[in-house]
Amino acid sequence: MAALVSRYADRLRVPPGPPPPVIDLDPPQGWADWAREMAGRMAGRDAVVRYLARRAVVVRRDGWRQVTSPALVRLETSARERTALLAVWGQPRLGGWIRALVEPRPTRTWSPSPGMRCPVIFADGTAGALLHELVGHLVEGDLVASGRTPLAGLGGANLTEAAIDLIDDPGRSDLPGAFDCDDEGVPAKPVTLLRRGQLCGLLCDRETAEICDVPAGRGRRADWRHPPVPRLSNLVVPAGDVPPRSIEADLRHGLVITRFSGATVDPISSRTVLRVERGFEIKNGRRRRPLAPFELTGGVTEILAAIDPAVGNDPTPDWRLGWCVKDGLPMPTGSEAPTLMVRRLEVL
Numbered sequence: 218m219a220a221l222v223s224r225y226a227d228r229l230r231v232p233p234g235p236p237p238p239v240i241d242l243d244p245p246q247g248w249a250d251w252a253r254e255m256a257g258r259m260a261g262r263d264a265v266v267r268y269l270a271r272r273a274v275v276v277r278r279d280g281w282r283q284v285t286s287p288a289l290v291r292l293e294t295s296a297r298e299r300t301a302l303l304a305v306w307g308q309p310r311l312g313g314w315i316r317a318l319v320e321p322r323p324t325r326t327w328s329p330s331p332g333m334r335c336p337v338i339f340a341d342g343t344a345g346a347l348l349h350e351l352v353g354h355l356v357e358g359d360l361v362a363s364g365r366t367p368l369a370g371l372g373g374a375n376l377t378e379a380a381i382d383l384i385d386d387p388g389r390s391d392l393p394g395a396f397d398c399d400d401e402g403v404p405a406k407p408v409t410l411l412r413r414g415q416l417c418g419l420l421c422d423r424e425t426a427e428i429c430d431v432p433a434g435r436g437r438r439a440d441w442r443h444p445p446v447p448r449l450s451n452l453v454v455p456a457g458d459v460p461p462r463s464i465e466a467d468l469r470h471g472l473v474i475t476r477f478s479g480a481t482v483d484p485i486s487s488r489t490v491l492r493v494e495r496g497f498e499i500k501n502g503r504r505r506r507p508l509a510p511f512e513l514t515g516g517v518t519e520i521l522a523a524i525d526p527a528v529g530n531d532p533t534p535d536w537r538l539g540w541c542v543k544d545g546l547p548m549p550t551g552s553e554a555p556t557l558m559v560r561r562l563e564v565l
Contacts, residue, residue, distance in 0.1 A: 244268045245288070245306065259294055259319055267291040268306070269549075273441075275402035286396040289549060291539070292318060300478070300494070303393050303539025303549065314536040317476075327498055327506035329472065333564040336471035337513065338464060338499070338556060342533035343474050345552025347559075348383055349452055349541070350482040350489045351517050352376070356410055356418065357543075358425025358435070358447040360484055367487040367517045368416060375415050376521045379528055379557065381457070383411035385420055385435070387450035392551025393539045394450035401436035401445050408434070410452075422447045439546035449541060451551040457528025461556035464527050466502040468558075473497050473504060476537050487517045490565065494537070512565035520559055529556030 252266040269291060273284040288306040292315065293299075302318045304311050329335075339347050352368070360366040368376075387396045387405040398404050401423050410418040419429050422436030422445050436445030465473060478494040491513040497504040515523075534553045541550040 263295045265293045277402055282398055282402045284398055287390050289393055302536050304536055305391055308391055323507035326509035328509040328511055329564045331564055334561050336468055336558055336560050337562045338473040338558045340473050340556045341475045342535035342554055343477055344557040345452055345535045345554035346477050346480050346538045349552055350480045351521055352383055352410055353449045353452050354482055356420055358419055358421030358429055361419055362425045362428040366484045371416050377414040377524045378526050379524045380413040381454055381528055384409050384453045385450050386453050389451045392451040394550040399434055399436045400438045403434040406434055420447050437548055439548055448548050449550050454554040456530045456532045456555050458530055459527045461529040461531050464556055464558055465499055468499050468502055471499050473499055490514050513562045514565050515562050523560040525558040525560055531555050
């Protein structure tokens with residue numbers, strides 16, 4: 218490594234130190250048998266089973282540090298309904314998620330009319346993906362430093378009536394976005410973004426941390442060809458005290474979302490688009506017709522302000538959206554959130 222670096226940076230002296238540990242790139246014992254079993258379960262679905270392991274060392278003038286992150290598994294199907302799963306290898310809930318992955322779509326579904334505005338309940342961990350777009354992306358340091366975020370200048374403001382905490386936590390080793398130090402060698406620490414609904418934190422790399430006057434620790438790179446930039450890790454919302462069924466029981470008519478296929482946010486227009494994969498219509502507190510795929514949209518600050526104060530007591534990891542794409546570059550991220558309701562969203 219010293220010879221490689223000195224070839225391109227002859228002024229840089231690689232610090233002496235103990236040799237790095239031997240890196241084992243082989244999948245763990247039992248992986249091949251497990252992969253064959255999973256492929257057999259998804260027979261006829263054109264399935265792909267992958268093992269993803271990342272190894273990196275950050276070299277700086279004051280020393281080097283190994284970046285440690287958990288091994289991941291990704292299952293993809295590309296039959297009539299393309300879908301995928303990303304999870305930490307050994308995650309205890311993996312078996313149940315795989316059963317949900319291969320469960321066929323209901324044959325008779327209902328599509329809400331474009332322009333329809335109604336309450337929407339985010340169940341089964343999908344609120345994590347919602348807050349990933351509404352808050353997580355929009356407090357990344359490069360957007361904040363440039364002022365290209367609708368949350369710029371709102372530090373200390375109450376964004377939502379729901380007294381929720383929102384924490385970006387790379388120490389959650391059971392979620393795909395975990396790491397022990399970022400790709401600039403900064404040790405991983407949780408960052409609280411919302412405290413009881415109030416904006417109080419930012420996600421910065423070393424460069425934007427100096428501009429925003431906050432700690433660094435979120436400089437992540439997609440691979441060695443790209444520099445580190447501010448990125449999320451694992452977004453976590455602690456449990457509330459309301460049973461999720463009671464949130465649904467009080468709803469006369471609306472939608473409940475149980476799975477997303479994707480989501481985006483545009484910092485310039487301050488709008489988000491949520492691509493719903495599965496869910497149900499709710500009438501008089503009961504789940505009725507299964508939903509066909511469709512999209513929801515709304516303004517960032519308007520959606521945050523419309524989050525209902527009732528917070529579910531069921532924090533749930535979202536296995537469906539493990540990859541976060543920024544500027545075309547994917548990174549593994551995770552989330553865990555309880556059931557939340559937004560009082561009004563618009564169907565695209």
